[in-house]
Amino acid sequence: MNLISDIKEIKKKISGQILFDEKLSSYSWFNLGGPAKILFKPKNLNDLSFFLKEIKGLNNIKVLGAGSNTLIRDGGFNGTIIKFGKSFSHMSLFDENTIIAGASALDKNLSSFALENSLSGFEFLSCIPGTIGGGIRMNSGCYGEEISKILISVQAMDFNGKVRVIYSSDIKFSYRGCNLDDNLIFISATFRGQKDNKEKIKNKIENLINKKKKDQPSQIKTCGSTFKNPKNYKAWELIKNSGCDGMNFGDAYISEKHCNFFVNKGKARSQDLENLIHEVKNKVFNKTGVSLELELQIIGEK
Ligand SMILES: Cc1cc2nc3c(=O)[nH]c(=O)nc-3n(C[C@H](O)[C@H](O)[C@H](O)COP(=O)(O)OP(=O)(O)OC[C@H]3O[C@@H](n4cnc5c(N)ncnc54)[C@H](O)[C@@H]3O)c2cc1C
Known part of the structure; x- marks a missing residue:
């Protein structure tokens, strides 16, 4: 060919x-x-x-x-x-508790749509800057919530062009991951929430957004948490305690506000980011014996 x-x-x-x-x-x-x-x-x-x-x-x-x-x-x-x-970012109410959303719908838009329809359970999505597709692949979440808790099913196309419906109960979700095959392209997903008071949902969203603004940097070129939190540890604490804060490779820096957020301050190359990741992982391991696992997905050729 x-x-x-x-x-x-x-x-x-x-x-x-x-x-x-x-x-x-x-x-x-x-x-x-x-x-x-x-x-x-x-x-x-x-x-x-x-x-x-x-x-x-x-x-x-x-x-x-x-x-x-x-x-x-x-x-x-x-x-x-x-x-x-x-054309893949549609969202619609299926019955009073159920929303069907396209894979490219933004998490925060799904959260707003749920609010408009007085549905709770989606509030945390207002703090995650990704799409539904990325959220399912990563089982994204924060503040004790994750997407798997509200997901009913995902509609996916395989690399042969065939569509299947996979029920959430048949998916093994883990912390920032799931066992769905890499050859599945999520096209839409069905979610279920609980009817609740609109004002209460709105307040919850505002509180979460404020908390996020306080805890994490914004308006920077980052992909959020670089490493997963190992069991019983916080990745940012391990990084800080290993003396990595302030480290950089070229324009790839560790955020001053949150040690697990790595930042392109302007002219970094992807290789600078990878060097920083490698160096931090080594330092943390040498200091603490903990081997950090990447949450960040890295794709492509060096
Ligand atoms: C400032 C900031 C804050 C963040 N805070 C959080 C947080 O609180 N909690 C959290 O969990 N994450 C957080 N993240 C990380 C990120 O937003 C989430 O992982 C998000 O769900 C990724 O979605 P995305 O659409 O950007 O995915 P992408 O980065 O585009 O892709 C991620 C993975 O999903 C796969 N994927 C994407 N779409 C599809 C699809 N349609 N079908 C199949 N596979 C697909 C990709 O192939 C890739 O493997 C943060 C990131 C930033 C920049």
């Missing part, structure tokens, strides 16, 4: 966008990353399934949500990046 010429043929038959060698830096919160060989922005499910069936066998495929948890390497991604646009 001559990939590029075949994809040029596919491009003529779909209504979404296919871009070649598109720089990915604007697709990640770090504002870093080389180009994607192919960047596919499907317009609808038909596009997505057609594309996947046509490129059958090629499985170097990765979906990007808001890119708020993904470091893309300087060498870019030597495969296909799928990025959903507005």
